[in-house]
Amino acid sequence: MTDILKPDKMPQVEEAVRWALTHGKALEVLGAGSKRAIGRPAQTDLTLDLSGLTGMLLYEPDELVLSARAGTPLAEIEAMVAASGQELAFEPMSFGALLGAPSGGPTIGGVIAANVSGPRRFKAGAARDHLLGFTAVSGRGEVFKSGGRVVKNVTGYDLCKLMAGSWGTLAVLLDITIKILPRPEMELTVLLFGLDDGAAVRAMTAALASNCDVSGAAHLPAIVAARVPSIATAASNRAVTALRLEGVAPGVAHRRAMLERAVAATTVAATDVAATDVAACGEGGAIEGSASRELWRAIRDVEPFAAAHTGADRPLWRVSIAPSKSAALALAVSGRVSGSGDAQVLYDWGGGLLWILPPPSRDGGAALVRSALAAAGGTFPASGSFAAASGTSAATGFIAGGHATLIRAPAALRAAVDVFQPQEPVLAALTKRVKESFDPKGVLNPGRMWAGV
């Protein structure tokens, strides 16, 4: 059993990293462990558990800012800001349902380290866009800070962006400062029933290109929608396309009317008009309040693909792609439309985010998903000038137009296939140098993202 170090004072973190550095040990950096099963299986000597470093340091609602120790539970922060009518606008998802993680939910440090976001990503950003400042211990055993507590700050390199999404491989976060925003007064979700994937993406594109200020755009093929209690009855075995509006009541009512007009135009224009229940765009096609909130929580946490529905070992992929390419990608993976085959797909971010359960295969769908992404999104070299200038013209096969991550799979599979997307050689070399600039001896989560990083 791996030894666990659980600091309860800040200097102990520094001490632990220095000790590991001196003794040539590798540390698994851990918050609450809710995302512990994401990434290449850990090859570490000890676990550095930060869940003991908790506490709110500052919360000023009028200034829209909050600071906390990195080990503070997200739930505690959310409850505190909710009491002031505010929220973390990037709507961080919970991986609990997908990964069967321990109860209690993630820490704020873990949310930042994995650059977590939610359905509002295209409007409000991800964790990266809300981290204003931090203090951390680098893999060199040195405490350093970056950023501050103000929104507008260009003093020095923006290391906040680098921390967000580094999966604990660069530095151990000690405390963080994030932007907090007002929670919308109300929300309403317009539902469209029975659209196939292509028509749904067109409808979502029209919605996002309108000035209705849509804050959520997701498409759940029939088999997926049937697993979401808040809409299953209304869906009655049809696909559901959901468009969320948030704000003050007069604005939401006004935008709903605009949105229904914008979307009706595309669905009528779609080739497969028969499949579209245009009537559903009217009065009956909307939910609000807790029903709407439940729907978006289910989408955010990818509940239809929870272990309870699919089995805990079923490989699950998360794909970020240009929204207009999403239906083609899903089609290539499933071999047919509407996720009705062995593959199942959930579309979020208007098509920019796909959650994919590929058909069962020995590599967990890695080759299928990545070749489909390459076909839909393009590969390097992306342009003639790029190829000529880089001198790596033969370095094809690296995906340029998006990325696919194996979010859930048994450890043996995560050891066998690339969990994070393989990088082209110039980027891979730069990534390695960046890692070494923070953690030259590979003390922090070595190999979690890629071998040697």
Place this chain on the structure above:
Amino acid sequence: MALAMPEPDGAVLERRDRIVERLRAIVPGEGVIASVQAMRPYECDGLTAYRQLPMVVVLPETTAQVSSILQYCYAEGIKVVPRGAGTSLSGGALPLADGVLLGMAKFNRIREIDFDNRVVVAEPGVTNLKVTQAVEHAGFYYAPDPSSQIACTIGGNVAENSGGVHCLKYGTTTNNVLGCELVLMTGEVLRLGGKHFDSEGYDLLGVINGSEGLLGVVTEVTVRILRKPETARALLVGFPSSEDAGACVGRIIGAGIIPGGIEMMDRPAIHAAEAFIHAGYPLDVEALLIVELDGPQAEVDHLAARVESLAKECRAVTCRVSASEQERLLFWAGRKAAFPAVGRISPDYYCMDGTIPRAKLPLVLRRMRELSQTYGLRVANVFHAGDGNLHPLILYDANAPGELERAEAFGSAILKLCVEVGGVLTGEHGVGVEKRDLMPEMFTEADLAQQQRLKCAFDDKGLLNPGKVFPTLHRCAELGRVHVHGGAMAFPEIPRF
């Protein structure tokens, strides 16, 4: 001007003729500028107090040329300073005597407009405003709007992580850029991001934004475009004190309203702007707020009424809501002309750019008045009140002996004050050379060393834009050494399970 830049490398200067010749082989025709007269326009950027002729100017047109230039300079140990339109207010594009000035002006085409994915792919020399102009026929715009947007380029916006008056609601450049093509100092080319969200690996795109041309040269940028809000209305609200105005901003935001923009002006700025533009600003108030609400008509009207009633509760003495688009633009005209307006009442002015926690505003303004007396120079304040970004304009006369030095000392004192109250040295203008030597006010040696190690990962010879941002240059080998203190102990104090 007492500004220490890296010592010019005599060996490089001796080879100047050969270097020019070699660059001409890479960029034929008029793309290489070597005569003193023709290089004169490049000797400074928007921070005109500092001037330096470069060794040579080169204006490439393709990524392949940029790559070849950098590859050559890397091999030969020649410094390179990238430049967009040269509107930097912090000296980020200040040339080096022994450096190649790499002008990106010829990268001026928009490569793709993709409405389905709501992005524009542009070359870095395209101006900020041109991006909006390219898509406004379809009702779209590019959100970050620095006041130099008519001239400043997208590549420069990425380098500086430029802001504007709408940042609180729509973010700065870094929140609106999805991808770029980047050439490293070695000449290697890579792509970061694209039309999709988030980096899977390290968010290097996020680091490039705001890196002030020290990490790589951007040769293509993919930005997000947004649909223009249906309508916008502005409120012009006058207060008897800056404390009241500051409290009102807090009340509006605390009430859950995020306006498209909230600007504040103090008495000297109000008077200068009104005398210049005649926007109808009240002259008997100490502080003026412009609050802009954007969105659908019904929503804007609803929120305008709420802001008006909040303003009254905050002791506002005047409040006008724009009744037409013409009136809204008039409200803004005074604010947007604040810099030239101040230019009319003073021979010269020096624009500062600190950010502070908004609640500290009354304290900072009070201390600034004291400093104004100490240094014997007037100051006018315009303020992006929503996000705490302060632009004090220090009034001075460069022809009066010692005034420029006093203005600079006053400016430094203001920035130190910003840091002291929990703010930062620069909100949107960048560190450049201007604030370089103040960096230790905000960062420890360990903080700065870690930033410079990151620089080494991109540019191990330190050839790209050296002398900017960091007060002390260290060799990468020296920064890379690992010194462990206290690591030998077996951490007896840490709870273990």
